[in-house]
Amino acid sequence: MVNTILWRSAAAAALSLGMMAGIGAANAAELVFWSMWNEPEPQAAALRKVMDNYTKANPDTTFKVVWNGRQNQTKLRAALQAGTQVDFADQDGDQLAGGLQKEGLGYEIAADLGDTKAALLPGVLDLYATGGKIVQVPYIYNTVNIWYNKEMMTEAGGSVPQTLDELFTLCGKLKESGKHALVTEGNVGFYQVLYFSHLLSRAKGSDAMIKAFEVKDGSGWSDPAVLEAAKTARKFWDAGCIAEDARGFQYPAGQQTIALGDTMGELVGSWLPTELTETAGADFPWVPSISRPLRAVPAR
Numbered sequence: 001m002v003n004t005i006l007w008r009s010a011a012a013a014a015l016s017l018g019m020m021a022g023i024g025a026a027n028a029a030e031l032v033f034w035s036m037w038n039e040p041e042p043q044a045a046a047l048r049k050v051m052d053n054y055t056k057a058n059p060d061t062t063f064k065v066v067w068n069g070r071q072n073q074t075k076l077r078a079a080l081q082a083g084t085q086v087d088f089a090d091q092d093g094d095q096l097a098g099g100l101q102k103e104g105l106g107y108e109i110a111a112d113l114g115d116t117k118a119a120l121l122p123g124v125l126d127l128y129a130t131g132g133k134i135v136q137v138p139y140i141y142n143t144v145n146i147w148y149n150k151e152m153m154t155e156a157g158g159s160v161p162q163t164l165d166e167l168f169t170l171c172g173k174l175k176e177s178g179k180h181a182l183v184t185e186g187n188v189g190f191y192q193v194l195y196f197s198h199l200l201s202r203a204k205g206s207d208a209m210i211k212a213f214e215v216k217d218g219s220g221w222s223d224p225a226v227l228e229a230a231k232t233a234r235k236f237w238d239a240g241c242i243a244e245d246a247r248g249f250q251y252p253a254g255q256q257t258i259a260l261g262d263t264m265g266e267l268v269g270s271w272l273p274t275e276l277t278e279t280a281g282a283d284f285p286w287v288p289s290i291s292r293p294l295r296a297v298p299a300r
Contacts, residue, residue, distance in 0.1 A: 002127065003036070003140035004093035006100055007107045008086055032064045034079070034089040036072040042274055043140070073099050080105065096136055097128040106135030144194060145288040146182070147272045148265030149258065156264075160287075164232070171241035174264055180243040182236065183263040185251040194267050195236055199229035259284070 033051070037044040044067055051063045068075045073091045077100065080086065089100075100106060117125050120138060128136045153159070156174050161167035171181040184191045200208045203225040212220035236242050243263060246254055255272060257263040259280035266272060273286045 002093040002124065002138045003090060003142065004096060004128065004136040004138045005088055005090045006096045006105075006136050007088050007109060008105065029060065030062050030064055031087040032066070032085050034066045034068055034072055034076050034086050036070055036089075036091045037067055038069045039067040076100065090139070093128050093136055093138060097130075101128065101130065101135055108133045108135055109137070142269040142271060143288070144198065144267065144269050146265050146267050147270075147286055147288050149261070150285040150287040152179070152261065152264045168235070168239050168241065171239055175240045179262060179264065180257075181241045181264045183243050183246050183254040183257050183266050184249070184268075185254040186247045186249040188251050191268060195233040196229050198267070199232050200225060203229060 035044065035047065037047065048065070051065070055062055072089060073095055076086060076089050089096075091099075096106075121141070124138050124141075125134060127138065128134075152174075153170070156170065156177060156179070158170040158173055161170055167181070174181045197209050204211075204223065208225075212223070212226065214220065237244075243257070252275065254263075255266060255268075255276055256279060258266060259276050270288070273280075273284070276284070
């Protein structure tokens, strides 16, 4: 998962090159930034620091920030229809690609991107390019793992699973003690899809889901690996790995059970420890699992 910034003006596009390459590039007196973060969140503080540092190096450029939270793109679309000035905005990259970018509401970065590309992982800048046009710049990589409570795992007599069978065995141990190995948020659809997509990607490659969607006649979903991944994802529920009442959880009720010691962990992005800092505490024994436990579908 990648969080990206969608550029909506030439000045903001110049800003992106300047920030990535460490040079002064924007000449606007004030740039308006609409963000998917809430102001109290650590990521908002980090972004504010970046902007403050940029202004310090380029006094002619200042920023006006609107912290909208996760509904940023929805609010932004309405604001743009009303003629509100917004120079750049951030959101999950896939959401922007299927939303404002698809609607042609992004500004193409046409300058030399050599220095910017060098600052990013190979291929990431082109991840959401359309027809070779780049309007989004990634700035956060969210890794998805099973984030678990190491102490709870040790108390159950387990260790980091190296196979899916070992993970299900650990689930059984925790269930016997009245706990659950994993939890999810019942009302967050993409959290449920993570199990399926993780399993499918290990069978058919990281772009397996995209390729399946791109087959217009739907035949991409007829691959045996798709059915196998779906069956294995269902097994997490059938085997009692995931708490039964998680079906009715409303975010963030699920992850709160981890902080309270009722659940060992969750298959989710690397934002989880940050989101639970207040309730779990800064000294919570977080450990991200390796990805191998979910490699259950036969490789190609």
